[in-house]
Amino acid sequence: MLDPHLFRSDLEFVQTQLKRRGCDFDADFYTDIENRRKAIQVKTQELQNERNLSSKAIGQAKAKGEDVQPLLDQVQGLGEQLKAAATELGDIQAQMQSLMEGLPNLLDATVPEGNDEDDNIEISRWGEVPEFDFEIKDHVDLGAMHKGMDFETGAKITGARFVVLRSNIARLQRAIIQFMLDTHTDEHGYSETYVPYIVNADSLYGTGQLPKFADDLFKVSEDPDLYLIPTAEVPVTNIVRNEIVAADEMPLRMVSHTPCFRSEAGAYGKDVRGLIRQHQFEKVELVQVVKASESEQAHEDLTEHAENILKKLKLSYRKVLLCSGDTGFSSTKTYDLEVWLPGQEAYREISSCSNFKDFQARRLKARWRNPETGKPELVHTINGSGLAAGRALVAIMENYQTAAGDIVIPEVLQPYMGGMKVIKAT
RNA sequence: GGAGAGGUGGCUGAGUGGCCGAAAGCGGCGGUCUUGAAAACCGUUGAGGGUUUAUCCCCUCCCAGGGUUCGAAUCCCUGCCUCUCCGCCA
Structure with a gap:
């Protein structure tokens, strides 16, 4: 929610800023x-x-x-x-x-104008796009070859866009998650946080999914209204709802691994093949709760923390600044990290890092007490995937495949695979 | 699932329908004292909103939502949550 005082003091500013995101106020x-x-x-x-x-x-x-x-x-x-x-x-x-x-957040001044993802601006690239001297497979074929990724059985058990992972492929996903959690806690100063996977409507309102985006959620109960989380952002950020955080506890840095559930309404034709767009997927999420004066730096830092995972996994990626038309409802500014997927010959989103400034905090009534004034002030919230584990699994399978169909295990993951260096095709 | 108890400020905890935004204690902040600190003593200390240049003033909030009343933290109804005992259980 936007600051009502801003509307009273400078309505024109609000109007022109909202126009940037195509919102006719x-x-x-x-x-x-x-x-x-x-x-x-x-x-x-x-x-x-x-x-x-x-x-x-x-x-x-x-x-x-x-x-x-x-x-x-x-x-x-x-x-x-x-x-x-x-x-x-x-x-x-x-x-x-x-x-x-119903009004979206105001965009940061540095956000470029544009309509959709084609207008996003590439900030940087990292790593070499791998070249293969053999006919490559995508993760679906590799998964089938290894008998480790089974969409048919997922569809039988539940329906389309669900999967069953088995044996070393399932273990590889778990290794990725463990590695990411350990890196963020040990090297980036985040506190591991375990949260409920079912949340109430107040929590979804606080982070901005409700009331506008109910269609994207799985509702599991009426009275009380309960929903499966679409991202750990919701329960983790809501930890500070209706709280006044003590100054010495700031900033809060939390990392949480959860499954995420999305109905993907409005995405029926997209990414129907493979693991890219599932109704249920694993993700490690980074959340920071910071003072207003520190949020822009924290956003840069958090993005770097996510990038660091890709670097350690030696996966080629690019960092993109989303344009006005592609930036999410609650965000002032978003960086997407896109990993190279040889199977698609394209960079695909694997992390999205956003600064919400006080937009969520106002809805959440999340504040901290400023010792200089003695008064509570709204916090700023920042979050980003660090990373989406399902997509990381896809990226590793496709980038680390060999001519024989083996999957080489990235060095940093080997300890989490019991020392295994390669997942053999046979 | 059965039975009971309870939700009050940062925390503990009192509160007879009006003098209660709320005793007292702890904590926090400021001061006295001290070379400095501690102790002691004195003072101060919730949040949101309206009006205003600002002060003043006013409104709302004692889990949430309704109701009774001229007037509700206090009485009534509903919901949520917490705790204790029993049962079941990873």
Whole structure:
């Protein structure tokens, strides 16, 4: 949610900034609601004040043993007026709320203009794109060859976009996860965090998935409304919901491995083959909760932490700055890391690192106490995948394949594979 | 699943329908004292919002949502959560 004060002080700025993301904000409509809100709120509070004073007077008169009937007659009808005013105020506030919560975050000044992923800007590339002197296979064929990746059985058990992994391929995914968790905790200063995989609606509202993106979620319960997490971002970030974090605990750096569940509504034609786009996948997520003054640096750092995993795995990747049209609803600025997939001869997203500034914090009521002022201030939240484990598995299988169909295990993963160096095809 | 107890400020914990945004203690902050520190003593110390240049003033909040009342932390209803005992269980 955006800062309401900004709307009152510089509506034009808000409007032009929202236009950057193709959001047509009706300033007149807003102004109308805001003016009505102001008027009815003042009126309601005046009535409340009147009621409070009268009630106090009645209490005092009663204590003295005086006749309170005249006073009671005086407040006759006040209750009705108040109720009407309060109802009207509630309606207007609800209107204002739904207007505000539907608005995306304002973009950082450094975000390039553009409509879709074609307008994203490549910041850097790392590593050599591997060249093969044989006919390569993609991960689906390799997975089948190794009897380690079985989409048919996944479809039988559940449906499309589910998979069964077996033996060394399953183990390789687990090794990737373990390696990533260890690297982030031991080298990057994150605290390992285990969280629920089912969350309530308040949590999803806090991070911005609800109310707008309910279609992308799997709902597992009505009353109470509960959902499977689409990313660990949701439970981990919600740790600070309704909290005032002590200054000496800042910044918070948390890393969490969870499965992620996405209905992928609106992606029916995309990536139907293989492991790239599943309803259930494993991911290691990095979350930082920081002071406003530190968030831009923290965003750069967090992105580097994710990049570091790709470097250690010796996977070629590029870093992309998302353009205005491709940046997510809650984000001010997002870097995507795209890993080279030989099977697709393309760079594909394996991490997305975003700075939400105070947008989530305002929804979450997540604050920290600034010792300089003694006052609570909204935190800034930053998160990124570090990395998507399923896609990392795909990348390793495809980049490390041999002519015989073996999969060479990256050196850093070998300790997690019991010292194994190669997964043999036979 | 069965039975009971309870949710109050950063924490512990009192609270008779009006004088309660809330005793007391701890903690925090400021001061006195001290070369400095500790102790002691004194003072101060919740959040959000409205109006305002600002101060003042006002409103809301004692788990959440409804209700009763001129007036609710306090009474009533619903929900959520926590704890204890029993049962079951990885």
